[in-house]
Amino acid sequence: xxYTGNSTVNGKKEEDTTMDKAAIERLVAKTADHLFxxxxxxxxxxxxxxxxxxxxxxxxxxxxxxxxxVVRPGQVKVVVTSVEAQHGRPLLDTDRCEVVxxxxxxADDLAVRQSQGPIAxxxxxxxxxxxxxxxxxGLLTEEDLARLLHIHARTIRRDVKVLRQEGKVIPTRxxxxxxxxxxxxxxxxxxxxxxxHGYHEIARQTGHSLDAVQRYLQTFGxxxxxxxxxxxxxxIAFLVGxxxxxxxxxxxxxxxxxxxxxxQTHLAELTRPPTGRPYLPLRKGGARR
Numbered sequence: 001x002x003y004t005g006n007s008t009v010n011g012k013k014e015e016d017t018t019m020d021k022a023a024i025e026r027l028v029a030k031t032a033d034h035l036f037x038x039x040x041x042x043x044x045x046x047x048x049x050x051x052x053x054x055x056x057x058x059x060x061x062x063x064x065x066x067x068x069x070v071v072r073p074g075q076v077k078v079v080v081t082s083v084e085a086q087h088g089r090p091l092l093d094t095d096r097c098e099v100v101x102x103x104x105x106x107a108d109d110l111a112v113r114q115s116q117g118p119i120a121x122x123x124x125x126x127x128x129x130x131x132x133x134x135x136x137x138g139l140l141t142e143e144d145l146a147r148l149l150h151i152h153a154r155t156i157r158r159d160v161k162v163l164r165q166e167g168k169v170i171p172t173r174x175x176x177x178x179x180x181x182x183x184x185x186x187x188x189x190x191x192x193x194x195x196x197h198g199y200h201e202i203a204r205q206t207g208h209s210l211d212a213v214q215r216y217l218q219t220f221g222x223x224x225x226x227x228x229x230x231x232x233x234x235x236i237a238f239l240v241g242x243x244x245x246x247x248x249x250x251x252x253x254x255x256x257x258x259x260x261x262x263x264q265t266h267l268a269e270l271t272r273p274p275t276g277r278p279y280l281p282l283r284k285g286g287a288r289r
Contacts, residue, residue: 031106032073056199056210074104076148080138081173083243099136101129103148108203108210115204123159125149128212130171131186135219137243139173186216190253193217193270194263217270223250224271 033055040051071077082095103125113121126145133140142160146153160170192202203210219240226236237247254271257263 033107071100074106075100075102078148080133080140080144083134083137083139083245097136097138099133099138101132101148102212103129122149122151123163126156126159127163127168127170131212134171135242135246137246139171141173145172187253189213189216190220190257194257194266196266220250220253221270221272223247224254227251227254228271
């Protein structure tokens with residue numbers, strides 16, 4: 001981020017991160033997505049619309065998720081507190097796990113910044129980071145978020161308070177105990193998809209990156225498909241590379257949504273494997289539990 005000064009919002013100072021359209025376009029041109037689109041358009045003589053469609057399809061079916069352990073541009077690999085760790089124990093005795101987090105989602109983040117502003121982008125990043133950590137069996141503290149985003153912990157606490165007042169679930173260490181097992185922090189993403197909304201529309205409405213929306217829907221489909229094959233939740237957790245708690249949240253969502261007749265067409269499409277074959281484990285180690 002490029003900080004150019006400070007302004008006051010509700011009596012408090014906020015970073016002035018104004019960036020003109022030309023500067024944002026220059027940053028977009030340096031992202032991996034833009035380079036891929038450029039090659040499709042120039043080398044393969046595809047239209048911009050065709051190239052964008054190929055990019056989105058490739059992201060859904062070929063791009064490895066964080067559970068695969070692959071670190072892409074804009075991501076970091078960090079050690080965080082495990083979701084299974086008990087409270088009240090010394091830090092050195094607390095169970096921890098390694099997670100891959102997306103600090104900068106490239107073009108998706110720049111689009112949020114351009115349309116909604118820098119504060120909205122920062123809060124979208126907070127949501128994404130805690131979501132990705134939880135999906136991989138970890139929990140971030142507010143201090144973790146401050147370090148990852150290079151801002152003061154007071155700003156993180158203020159943003160988290162605002163997000164929770166908006167009704168969003170922000171599962172940080174210390175607040176995770178208040179989140180019910182059947183309540184998913186990404187429930188709106190699945191429901192909007194079942195209502196027929198597209199990936200871009202869902203990303204814009206929920207404040208998540210396009211990559212996060214696609215990854216979550218794909219994982220939801222895998223979990224439900226394996227459930228249909230007669231596998232138990234611990235077996236599903238091993239195969240999809242997520243914690244047992246995350247798998248149980250997916251199944252709780254499915255139990256709710258399969259009762260809604262209007263959702264059945266999109267639900268069947270979402271839970272059908274794209275290759276026609278059972279999903280295979282994404283990594284040998286299975287889920288972190």
